[in-house]
Amino acid sequence: MTSKRVYQVDTAATGEVNEAILAGCRRGDRNSQRRLYELCHQRVYRLMVHMVGVDEAADLTQQVFLQVFRKLDRFSGQSKFETWLYRVAANEALQHQRKHRRRSVPLPTEPKVDERRKEVPGENRELLDAALQAVDPQLRSIFLLREVEELSYRDIAQVMGIPEGTVGSRLNRARRELRQQLRDLGWEH
Amino acid sequence: MECAKEQEMLSAYYDGELSSAERAAVAEHITNCPRCAAELAAFSDLSEMADALADPPVPSDLWSRIERDLDAPARAVPGPRGLMRALWLNNPRWVAMAASVIVVFTAAFLGYQSWFGGSSAQVADQAFQQYVERFQRDPEAAGRWLLADYRARPLDLASAELRGGFRPVVAGGLPTGYTLESAHLVEMPGGPCVHAVCRRSDGSALAVFERVPKADEKAGGCVCGDDCCDGSQCQMHQINETLTVCQPCGNHFVTLVGARNVQEAGRLVAWWQRTAGAGAPADGKAPHAIPDTGSRVPAG
Numbered sequence: 001m002t003s004k005r006v007y008q009v010d011t012a013a014t015g016e017v018n019e020a021i022l023a024g025c026r027r028g029d030r031n032s033q034r035r036l037y038e039l040c041h042q043r044v045y046r047l048m049v050h051m052v053g054v055d056e057a058a059d060l061t062q063q064v065f066l067q068v069f070r071k072l073d074r075f076s077g078q079s080k081f082e083t084w085l086y087r088v089a090a091n092e093a094l095q096h097q098r099k100h101r102r103r104s105v106p107l108p109t110e111p112k113v114d115e116r117r118k119e120v121p122g123e124n125r126e127l128l129d130a131a132l133q134a135v136d137p138q139l140r141s142i143f144l145l146r147e148v149e150e151l152s153y154r155d156i157a158q159v160m161g162i163p164e165g166t167v168g169s170r171l172n173r174a175r176r177e178l179r180q181q182l183r184d185l186g187w188e189h
Numbered sequence: 190m191e192c193a194k195e196q197e198m199l200s201a202y203y204d205g206e207l208s209s210a211e212r213a214a215v216a217e218h219i220t221n222c223p224r225c226a227a228e229l230a231a232f233s234d235l236s237e238m239a240d241a242l243a244d245p246p247v248p249s250d251l252w253s254r255i256e257r258d259l260d261a262p263a264r265a266v267p268g269p270r271g272l273m274r275a276l277w278l279n280n281p282r283w284v285a286m287a288a289s290v291i292v293v294f295t296a297a298f299l300g301y302q303s304w305f306g307g308s309s310a311q312v313a314d315q316a317f318q319q320y321v322e323r324f325q326r327d328p329e330a331a332g333r334w335l336l337a338d339y340r341a342r343p344l345d346l347a348s349a350e351l352r353g354g355f356r357p358v359v360a361g362g363l364p365t366g367y368t369l370e371s372a373h374l375v376e377m378p379g380g381p382c383v384h385a386v387c388r389r390s391d392g393s394a395l396a397v398f399e400r401v402p403k404a405d406e407k408a409g410g411c412v413c414g415d416d417c418c419d420g421s422q423c424q425m426h427q428i429n430e431t432l433t434v435c436q437p438c439g440n441h442f443v444t445l446v447g448a449r450n451v452q453e454a455g456r457l458v459a460w461w462q463r464t465a466g467a468g469a470p471a472d473g474k475a476p477h478a479i480p481d482t483g484s485r486v487p488a489g
Contacts, residue, residue, distance in 0.1 A: 026391070028449075033259070037252055042244065049245045058248050065255050070449075073366075073391050128238040146204065147239035153206045168201035175200060179231050 017081045026072050033069055040082070041065070043149060044089050050132060050144050051093040060096055064089045079158050086149065086159040090141050097137045124187075131181035139174035146171060192222050199225060203232045261451055324446055325431040328394035332371070332386055340376040344383060357383040357399045358441050358461040366390050367457075374401075396446040438462055 017039050024032025044064050048057035067088050075084050132140050138160070145151045145159060157164040195218045201207050202215040219225050323331035335341070346360040351374070363369055372385040377400075385397040434445045434454035438461050448454040 030256070030259075034252065034256075037255065041247055041251065045247045045251070046244055050242065054245060057245070058251055058254075061247075062251060062255050062258070066258055069259065070453075073389075124238045125241045125243065128235075128242065143235075143239075147236055148242060153201070153204065168204075168206065169197060171200035171204070172197065175232055175235055176228075178235055 019077075022072065022075070022081065025069060036068075037065055040085055043082075044085065047086070047089055047144060047149065048093060050129065050148065051090075051137070051140060052096055053133075056096065060092055061089075064092050067092070080155070083151075083155045083158050086145065086151070086155075087161070090145070090159055094137055094141065127182055127185055127187050128178070130185060131178050134181045135174060135177045139170060139177060142167065142170050143174040143178065192218060192225055195219075195222070195225055196228070199228060200232070203229060259450070321431050321433060321446055324394075324396060328386065328396065328447065332384070332396070335375060335384060336373055341373040341384070344372040344374050346372050346385075351381070351383075351401050355401055357385070357397075358438055358443055359383070359385040359387070359397055359399075361461060361464045363387060364457070364460045367395070370394075394447055398444040398446065399441060 017036060021032050021035050021039075025036055041061065045057055045061045048060045048064075051057075052060060064085075068085060071088075075081060132143070135143075142156060142160060145156050146153075151159065153167040154164055156162075156167050160167075162170070195215050198207060198211065198215055202212060202219075205212075207215065219229060320331050320335055323334055344357075346357070346369070351357075357372075359369060359372060367387045367389060370386045370388050372383065375382050375384045380403060381401045383397075383399045383401065385399075387395045387397060389395065431446065432448050432450065434448050434451065436443055436445065436454055436458050438458045441461075443458065443461075445454050445457065448457075
């Protein structure tokens, strides 16, 4: 007869992932796992939404955390845990996209070439989302890791498994391609 | 104005990743280069738009879905969507095999009646349950008890070829992250069984049982007997905190004691199935761990 699991959860999603939490997760302690999830789930889900879209983000986020809890022994501590987490998440998103080869979906409204668009925050957000879906997934990842997750070039290199010296040039490409996509969608500064 | 070099450094300049000397050089260039200045302004526009990307609300049930998958062995009947979707994303072939997974949460074993043979089934049931209970407390002690109570001899898996040319699955090696600690042929009431103890990289133990097929059997049947499964599907049991998984593996049937979850069991079986055609190493040496190429999770 199994014992009934009872755990208390600290719902304050503040603080950093520390070794005590990781050790608890390695032991399979549910409190620690829940704590880790609370500290990290927003950033993982956010990345997934912008990488693969809101329809698939929850499933992939779920998969990321299952991977993390199962494979935590592979995290050696040589990098920050958050960097390793982003790497798991980015790998998951890129693998998903390789399988499903998502296509960008243009905005339903036709752009008016001769008219400067008003800056409406909601529209800008949608424009950028559409432009992001149109660029190469790797470049999309790098842009999101820098602009949204605010990772350093060193951390981005570790997440993406690329030389640190190439992060700048890839961001150049990402930004230029996004700018071109936005122009194609009718956006002008 | 030629500014290929400065163009290349523009993002690093914008993100503050240049040395102070490089930064000063690029800054001076920008003051005299409308093209680079315009590009820098475009970077800033993108940043503003990225700032406007909303923090999407996380579905409120996401943790419970994760927890459900983590708890999968403890449930009487698994919720198919969460568990199967997680397995599907990992290994579609495993999903096809596990489509008939039946999870039974029980304090007593069901279906192990004929594991040790008909007339002594009840004794065998109790014996296996005792082994599992001992395994939970102390895997080494459980092994010593098993080997002491039943006739057992060490098995050299490199050259092991048992009745009818049968080679246990563990003779084909183990994926990265597991090492073989010991292997014995144990004379159980229902027939000889291979008992192997494996260690994960964190030192925890996992036991693998496999019944040697009888003379009239083409392959080893389910070690759990007919009441457990008909040999074509997976059956899982949990005794206290210990999970056991009875799993067809090609022409073999393995019982894993101490699997962490159904995913671990599935990965091991899938690995054995992939390497099943490799046969014994040509040099006759003991099998060695082979990298699990299916794994996606990097070392950190």
